[in-house]
Amino acid sequence: MKGIVSKVALGVAGTGMAVAVAAVAIGPRVSEWWDGRHQEQASYESGSQAKADRRSMPTWLPDNASSVKYLMSTTGDDRLLRATLPEGRLPSGCTAGLPGKGPHPVPASLKAGWFPERIATKASGSCGHYNVTLTGNQLYAWQDGAAVQAARRAEHVAKH
Known part of the structure; x- marks a missing residue:
């Protein structure tokens, strides 16, 4: 046995x-x-076309931006964005330099062949909740969902 x-x-x-x-x-x-x-990816010919198609597209994206590529998480606020800007400068409403100290990471959950992996080390500004870098006339923007939620909580606490 x-x-x-x-x-x-x-x-x-x-x-x-x-x-x-x-x-x-x-x-x-x-x-x-x-x-x-849990991701959606899209390409658009222009910023105006992108904003007309997606409510989640940032309003600061210029209408005349071209070759827009966008990747978003459907379960949070993680976003990647690439666009060609004819003027070669940050869009209106964006600011050069990053507030605060520390890293401004690209969401680990999102990866796209059109978005450079180490771009966060070259962050040069912010547009809304997005961190951005401009290389020539190529804009790269990313938003980390956890940071967005923390900022929204802080804004809510400040109001009340």
Whole structure:
């Protein structure tokens, strides 16, 4: 009887180990799939077209911006935006320099081939809740949902 119990225990343990190995191997793919299910990406010819199509598009984006690319989380306020600005300067309402100290991270949950990974180190301004950098006439903007929620809570507390 002991031999049968040992073999059953080994079989169960072995099955558990196989499941654990499979979960480790599949885990990253499932995570990417899950994250991708909660994202929307779009491209537009102009800023005016982008703003007409999406309520979540920032109002500070100039109407005459071109080659607009946008990636957003549908479960939060994480956003990536790229646009070509004909004037090659920050849009009206944006400010040069970043308030406060510390990093201004690009949301880890969002990645796009058209958005440089290390762009946060070149942040040069802010537009609303977005951090921005301008390289020539190419604007890169990102918004971290957690930072946006914290700012909104602080604004609410200040009002009351």
